[in-house]
Amino acid sequence: MQNRLIGSALIIAGTSLGAGMIAMPLATAVIGFWPALVLMVFNWALATYSGLLVAEVCRACPGTTSLYGAAGQLLGRPGQFIASLATLFLPYALCAAYITGAAGHLNGSLAHWFSIALPQGFSAICVTALFAGVIVISTSSVDLVTRGLFMLKVMMLVMLIGLLLPKVEPAYLNTMPVSEGVMWAALPLFFTSFGFQATVPSIVRYLDDKPAQIRPAVIIGSTLPLIIYLLWVIGTNGVLPQGSLVAIQNGQDPVSALVIGLTQFGGSVWISTAINLFAILALATSFLGVALGLFDYLSEVFRRAGSFSGRLQTALITFIPPLLVALYFPDSFITVLGFAAIALVVLAIGLPTCMALTLRKVSKEGASPIMDQPILQILAATAGLMIILIQLAIAAKILPAIG
Known part of the structure; x- marks a missing residue:
């Protein structure tokens, strides 16, 4: 069981550490390092609490494997109905972003290093087929693969940070925001970067509904991204000037552009190897975690069997829609992350808060410490509403967009 706790924490952490690893330094370049640090801590606290609340709600509804079932x-x-919309929109959008980012990185790297030009659609199909195969096998396979990839990713991060930190220019970290109001505009993107909550119902089932295992898994799994984001942002924003990062953010294929930019700055084969592997592994672990939660949700909704044929049918429903989005909107990597925050707020904060209130009304006896905190739930709901309003203001061009 201890191995499952570690594996579950890594699935949660790996789910967050994907597109956020690329989006964080680009967004930080626009808002400045110190405001970004405040946003990191704020969103970590909000994400951790919401993850614990999701876990307790799922535990209070035996027989369910998703928030869809618990909401019913x-x-x-x-x-x-609301849960079904949010539960579908969020992971589908994120999977589409991961496919787009991974395919763009693959194409950009092959073109830059080997002068090989692959069709964007072909790369997207290859990326999707690879990760769909891992999930079709079993949840345990996702655990094992994620555990191995996460450890390798940490090794690459340690190597990369060790190479970049000695070259950090403090002046780069003290740059001012490029425009007023941009810090608020970054809030939805930062919250999405801590978006692991859709995976929690699968973790509850995987850990046999044992709170002594579930709670540490959520806390550890959400804290690891906070630490890694901080080191990553210092390493990237401290070596590349603000103007370069902003240009990368506004260009095509920001994933490959950031990798190539850091590689050219470092001028070292070690930096080149580490940054390329790190970008690939960050996207891979996040893709696996989000896709696993979506896979289990669709399996429950459509009542697919656990056999190979049943899992294959669920995989087709899981991966074809985001693949189509990636094929028809190949430049939607950063934009979709901000809009995904709306669905994430509904799924991770709004619904669990309403369900916790319902559970307290039904029976106050035996309520968990997490659910029996109305003040914290009100604060979380207020923060969630603020994130939604900010994203709507961005869409209405009242606030500047990030990316």
């Missing part, structure tokens, strides 16, 4: 038990059809 506690909130009826209206709650289940």
